[in-house]
Amino acid sequence: MEKKKRSYKSMKVSLKTIAEYLNVSVATVSWVLSGLGDEKKISLSTQERVLACAKEMDYRPNMLARALNSGRSNTVGLIIPSIADSFYSGVAKAIERTLDNLKYSLMICSSESDGKREERMINMLKSYQVDGIIIAPTKKTKDEIQKLIDEDYPVVFFDRFFSDLTTNYVIINNEESSFSLVEHLILKGARKIAILTTNPHLLTLNFRMDGYINALKKYDIEVNDNLIKIIDIHNYEEKLPGALDEIFEKEPDVDGFFFTTHILAMEAFKYFMNHNIDYNKFELASIHEESLFPLIAPQINVALMPIPDIGKKVVEILLKQINLKESNSTIDTCQPVDQVTIPCKLIYRD
Amino acid sequence: MEKKKRSYKSMKVSLKTIAEYLNVSVATVSWVLSGLGDEKKISLSTQERVLACAKEMDYRPNMLARALNSGRSNTVGLIIPSIADSFYSGVAKAIERTLDNLKYSLMICSSESDGKREERMINMLKSYQVDGIIIAPTKKTKDEIQKLIDEDYPVVFFDRFFSDLTTNYVIINNEESSFSLVEHLILKGARKIAILTTNPHLLTLNFRMDGYINALKKYDIEVNDNLIKIIDIHNYEEKLPGALDEIFEKEPDVDGFFFTTHILAMEAFKYFMNHNIDYNKFELASIHEESLFPLIAPQINVALMPIPDIGKKVVEILLKQINLKESNSTIDTCQPVDQVTIPCKLIYRD
DNA sequence: CTGAAAGCGCTTACAG
DNA sequence: CTGAAAGCGCTTACAG
Numbered sequence: 193m194e195k196k197k198r199s200y201k202s203m204k205v206s207l208k209t210i211a212e213y214l215n216v217s218v219a220t221v222s223w224v225l226s227g228l229g230d231e232k233k234i235s236l237s238t239q240e241r242v243l244a245c246a247k248e249m250d251y252r253p254n255m256l257a258r259a260l261n262s263g264r265s266n267t268v269g270l271i272i273p274s275i276a277d278s279f280y281s282g283v284a285k286a287i288e289r290t291l292d293n294l295k296y297s298l299m300i301c302s303s304e305s306d307g308k309r310e311e312r313m314i315n316m317l318k319s320y321q322v323d324g325i326i327i328a329p330t331k332k333t334k335d336e337i338q339k340l341i342d343e344d345y346p347v348v349f350f351d352r353f354f355s356d357l358t359t360n361y362v363i364i365n366n367e368e369s370s371f372s373l374v375e376h377l378i379l380k381g382a383r384k385i386a387i388l389t390t391n392p393h394l395l396t397l398n399f400r401m402d403g404y405i406n407a408l409k410k411y412d413i414e415v416n417d418n419l420i421k422i423i424d425i426h427n428y429e430e431k432l433p434g435a436l437d438e439i440f441e442k443e444p445d446v447d448g449f450f451f452t453t454h455i456l457a458m459e460a461f462k463y464f465m466n467h468n469i470d471y472n473k474f475e476l477a478s479i480h481e482e483s484l485f486p487l488i489a490p491q492i493n494v495a496l497m498p499i500p501d502i503g504k505k506v507v508e509i510l511l512k513q514i515n516l517k518e519s520n521s522t523i524d525t526c527q528p529v530d531q532v533t534i535p536c537k538l539i540y541r542d
Numbered sequence: 543m544e545k546k547k548r549s550y551k552s553m554k555v556s557l558k559t560i561a562e563y564l565n566v567s568v569a570t571v572s573w574v575l576s577g578l579g580d581e582k583k584i585s586l587s588t589q590e591r592v593l594a595c596a597k598e599m600d601y602r603p604n605m606l607a608r609a610l611n612s613g614r615s616n617t618v619g620l621i622i623p624s625i626a627d628s629f630y631s632g633v634a635k636a637i638e639r640t641l642d643n644l645k646y647s648l649m650i651c652s653s654e655s656d657g658k659r660e661e662r663m664i665n666m667l668k669s670y671q672v673d674g675i676i677i678a679p680t681k682k683t684k685d686e687i688q689k690l691i692d693e694d695y696p697v698v699f700f701d702r703f704f705s706d707l708t709t710n711y712v713i714i715n716n717e718e719s720s721f722s723l724v725e726h727l728i729l730k731g732a733r734k735i736a737i738l739t740t741n742p743h744l745l746t747l748n749f750r751m752d753g754y755i756n757a758l759k760k761y762d763i764e765v766n767d768n769l770i771k772i773i774d775i776h777n778y779e780e781k782l783p784g785a786l787d788e789i790f791e792k793e794p795d796v797d798g799f800f801f802t803t804h805i806l807a808m809e810a811f812k813y814f815m816n817h818n819i820d821y822n823k824f825e826l827a828s829i830h831e832e833s834l835f836p837l838i839a840p841q842i843n844v845a846l847m848p849i850p851d852i853g854k855k856v857v858e859i860l861l862k863q864i865n866l867k868e869s870n871s872t873i874d875t876c877q878p879v880d881q882v883t884i885p886c887k888l889i890y891r892d
Numbered sequence: 893c894t895g896a897a898a899g900c901g902c903t904t905a906c907a908g
Numbered sequence: 909c910t911g912a913a914a915g916c917g918c919t920t921a922c923a924g
Contacts, residue, residue, distance in 0.1 A: 206901055217911045222903060233909055250689075255669035257901035260606045260916045267666075275631045275638070275650070285626050288652055292659070297666045300625070300650040302638055309642070316617075316647045319605035320670070339600075458834060465837050484808060484834045487815050556917055567895045572919060583893055607917035610900045 205249040213249075214241055225251070259321050264518075267297045268510065269317035271310060271327040275302035277455060279480055279497055280328065283350065286503025287326065294511065296323070305391075305425050307331035314340065324510045328352050332393045346513035348530075350506050352396045360513065360530045362505045366396055366479075369495035369536040370403025373477035374450050376493055376540055378411050382448030382475040386419040386439050388460060389452040390428065400452040400479060418442040423456060432459045433466075448475035454482055454494075461488050475542070486541070495536035505532055555599040563599075564591055575601070609671050614868075617647045618860065619667035621660060621677040625652035627805060629830055629847055630678065633700065636853025637676065644861065646673070655741075655775050657681035664690065674860045678702050682743045696863035698880075700856050702746045710863065710880045712855045716746055716829075719845035719886040720753025723827035724800050726843055726890055728761050732798030732825040736769040736789050738810060739802040740778065750802040750829060768792040773806060782809045798825035804832055804844075811838050825892070836891070845886035855882055 203209075207225070211218045216238060223232045224242040245251075259265035270287060272280035288298050299322060303310035307330060314336045317325055324346035329337060334354055340347050341359060349361035377385050387404045391397050401420075408415055421435035439446055449471075451457035457478040464471040476492040478485070485492055509530045553559075557575070561568045566588060573582045574592040584592075595601075609615035620637060622630035638648050649672060653660035657680060664686045667675055674696035679687060684704055690697050691709060699711035727735050737754045741747050751770075758765055771785035789796055799821075801807035807828040814821040826842040828835070835842055859880045 208901075218902080219904080219912080220910060222901095223910095226903085235909060238909085252665055252669060254610070254671075254901050255666070256606050256610045256671055257916085258903075260604070260610055260900090260918090261902050261904090263916080274635075275625070276628065276635050278626065278628070281625045281631050285624075285652065285654070288625070288654070297662075298651070300652075301648070302635065302650075304635070304638070312647075315602060316605070319602060321604075321606055461834070461837055482832075482834060484811070484832060484838060487811055488834060488837050558917075568918080569896080569920080570894060572917095573894095576919085585893060588894085604917050607900085608919075610902090610916090611918050611920090613900080 205251050206254065207251075210242065210245050210249060210251060214238075214245055216242070221246075225253070263321065265321045265323055266295060267299055267320070267322045268507075269299045269301065269313075269320075269322040269325045271301045271303055271313050271317070271325065271329075273303055273305045273328055273330045275300070278482060279351075279454065279499070282497075282499040283328075283503050283506075286500045287507055290504050290507040294507075303330050305330045307333065311336045318345065323514050324348070326350065326506050326510060329354070344517060346510055346517055348506050348510045348513070350502055352394050355395055358529055360509050362502055362509065362532045362534065363396065364495075364497060364502075365533050365535045366399035367403040367406070369479060369538065370400040370450070370452070371407045372403075372538055373479075373493055373495055374404050374407035375410070377448045377450065377475040377477055378407060378413065380475050380542060383413060384416070384419060384443055384446045385413075385448035385450055385475070386421065386443070386446050387450045387452065388421050388423060388432070388435065388456045390423045390425045390456065392422050397452055404450055416443065419446065428456065428459055432456065433463050436460065436463050446474070449477070451476075451478040454478055454480040454485070457485070457492070458482055479536070491542035493538075493540050493542065495538050497536060498534045501534050505534065555601050556604065557601075560592065560595050560599060560601060564588075564595055566592070571596075575603070613671065615671045615673055616645060617649055617670070617672045618857075619649045619651065619663075619670075619672040619675045621651045621653055621663050621667070621675065621679075623653055623655045623678055623680045625650070628832060629701075629804065629849070632847075632849040633678075633853050633856075636850045637857055640854050640857040644857075653680050655680045657683065661686045668695065673864050674698070676700065676856050676860060679704070694867060696860055696867055698856050698860045698863070700852055702744050705745055708879055710859050712852055712859065712882045712884065713746065714845075714847060714852075715883050715885045716749035717753040717756070719829060719888065720750040720800070720802070721757045722753075722888055723829075723843055723845055724754050724757035725760070727798045727800065727825040727827055728757060728763065730825050730892060733763060734766070734769060734793055734796045735763075735798035735800055735825070736771065736793070736796050737800045737802065738771050738773060738782070738785065738806045740773045740775045740806060742772050747802055754800055766793065769796065778806065778809055782806065783813050786810065786813050796824070799827070801826075801828040804828055804830040804835070807835070807842070808832055829886070841892035843888075843890050843892065845888050847886060848884045851884050855884065 207218045207221045211221045220234055221242050223229055224234055224239045225246055229239040268291060270284055272284060274280055284300050291298055301313040303313055310331050326348050328351040341357065347359060349359055351363060353359060353361040353363060374385060389397050389401055405415055419439060423431045423435055451460060472491060476489055478492060479495050480497045481494045557568045557571045561571045570584055571592050573579055574584055574589050575596060579589040618641060620634055622634060624630055634650050641648050651663040653663055660681050676698050678701040691707065697709060699709055701713060703709060703711040703713060724735060739747050739751055755765055769789060773781045773785055801810060822841060826839055828842060829845050830847045831844045
């Protein structure tokens with residue numbers, strides 16, 4: 193049986209296809225198509241024929257081959273801990289929008305707060321030769337990340353970073369925002385403020401805890417371990433109710449809640465509702481929020497993540513790195529690092 | 543100035559690096575590393591040396607090269623209309639989880655409901671030679687998609703599809719779910735039920751509209767154009783308030799709302815709150831929900847998207863396609879299509 | 893038991 | 909004005 197003949201529309205067309213069809217060399221086609229026709233002094237008529245043929249055959253360059261050859265892929269990788277988290281997906285969107293104007297594509301990967309997965313994603317992105325990686329890391333250990341840095345791979349962290357690694361990062365003013373929120377709760381009269389937090393191995397979360405403790409200290413309020421609950425991020429849906437149970441059991445006169453992430457706040461609201469607890473009587477604060485928070489808890493005070501700014505800044509730094517690397521690839525210079533802190537917008541609602 | 547000598551840790555190590563170091567051929571290294579050592583009868587001692595050296599040098603295969611050569615990338619592409627939409631990010635998560643066990647990586651792209659972007663993403667994924675594409679399309683025209691199908695590129699649609707294209711898809715029972723929800727509102731006593739919907743060029747949304755209209759017809763309720771609002775998805779935040787204004791102006795005794803997406807419902811809740819409208823007096827229904835809906839509108843009835851099932855099914859179909867294509871790449875056979883409808887879970891709360 | 897060689901689809905000095 | 913050729917890092921018939 194003869195193989196069915198197919199039109200160009202369904203055939204793979206490469207530079208070679210065009211070159212053979214027009215009886216010119218692959219190089220000529222490549223040059224014309226990459227806009228170097230004039231520079232290489234290809235005759236106008238040849239250029240026109242190539243262009244027309246490429247269009248007619250609907251030629252699409254094979255990025256794999258191009259990237260393999262040139263070392264550049266015009267693609268950036270993004271690794272976030274959770275794609276279902278509105279903060280991270282918001283940043284992803286902001287990054288995508290920013291890159292869009294710059295002719296870069298974005299590959300998004302979600303580590304699901306799993307260190308092993310994160311490693312795999314880093315390696316995958318590297319093996320696809322993405323030009324740079326943006327990451328909100330999830331792991332304690334940092335072999336893969338250390339490796340990236342050793343290799344001068346363009347990397348920018350956001351939301352999270354490692355203090356002992358000299359890297360670019362964009363974070364928010366974690367401690368200050370937390371401090372301000374908790375101070376606000378205190379000034380509104382709360383004296384037994386619980387903190388619900390997570391991922392204690394991450395600096396970011398520690399900073400938020402620091403803000404809480406410093407605010408209490410400033411007003412000579414005792415730091416009460418019964419009011420401090422650290423929830424495992426991997427199964428917070430199951431763990432948070434127990435933590436709240438304990439708080440209400442041991443400290444029934446708790447009068448305020450500080451949530452270090454919107455995710456925890458959201459879960460707490462569900463708990464409150466399930467237990468018929470009128471949470472409007474508490475002073476509430478949270479780092480970041482869901483868009484529906486004002487409907488559920490009109491009085492909650494929040495530190496709003498500057499999502500678009502984070503996206504813009506992260507891209508800006510990464511592209512700077514990429515270009516720097518490109519320009520002095522032979523010289524082994526010590527690259528400067530950008531470490532940016534963007535303040536949250538504080539919203540006091542009560 | 544001499545170029546700084548670097549340790550293996552920060553050098554690019556390829557098969558060639560290893561081969562030269564061990565004085566064997568690249569082919570030998572390749573075979574050993576891909577587990578074909580025994581089959582190719584490479585001596586055990588050589589195998590051991592290769593393995594040890596690869597480990598020592600921390601060799602990582604270059605996926606670009608491998609994919610370029612083999613035509614397989616072990617990567618799947620996903621294109622969703624909006625990464626910030628919890629439904630789509632939920633499906634992305636479900637897909638990622640499913641693929642995880644199967645040694646496939648996932649590249650997520652967000653078209654942001656922009657046809658041009660969507661085309662670019664399709665072409666990018668193709669040029670990276672992903673083994674298959676999962677897509678919830680956003681565009682009216684379908685040149686790129688038609689091309690995918692002409693080329694027998696493994697593709698699965700979800701949430702949305704084109705009736706005139708013979709493709710694999712996974713959708714929910716749009717019409718039935720809508721019908722049931724609206725019927726429920728009617729049985730609860732509502733007679734002037736408004737429908738808020740979007741993207742009229744998408745079949746999916748039309749089906750939901752059909753369900754609404756058929757339910758009204760069954761109970762001899764007049765279809766009132768004043769109660770039908772089609773909101774542009776690109777700027778629903780601005781458009782929805784105006785639409786609701788009109789409804790309340792022209793039909794002040796509206797007594798029910800059917801939202802064809804959770805996004806529209808969410809935006810409506812914001813409107814209701816801003817205008818101090820006690821929406822609990824209405825009969826409410828929505829296709830899909832946000833996790834906080836029960837707190838905001840305890841009485842809202844919803845058709846819950848079977849997100850994990852969608853993810854699983856979509857992957858299952860795609861892998862079937864990929865394997866099919868692999869096995870009979872030479873034969874031009876007409877591939878069967880899988881068109882799956884998964885029912886939503888209906889939740890009646892009032 | 894192992895190697896030489898072609899090829900995947902590009903880019904880019906080098907040559908004439 | 910244009911082509912031949914090497915190379916990016918792999919895989920895989922083919923050969924001995």
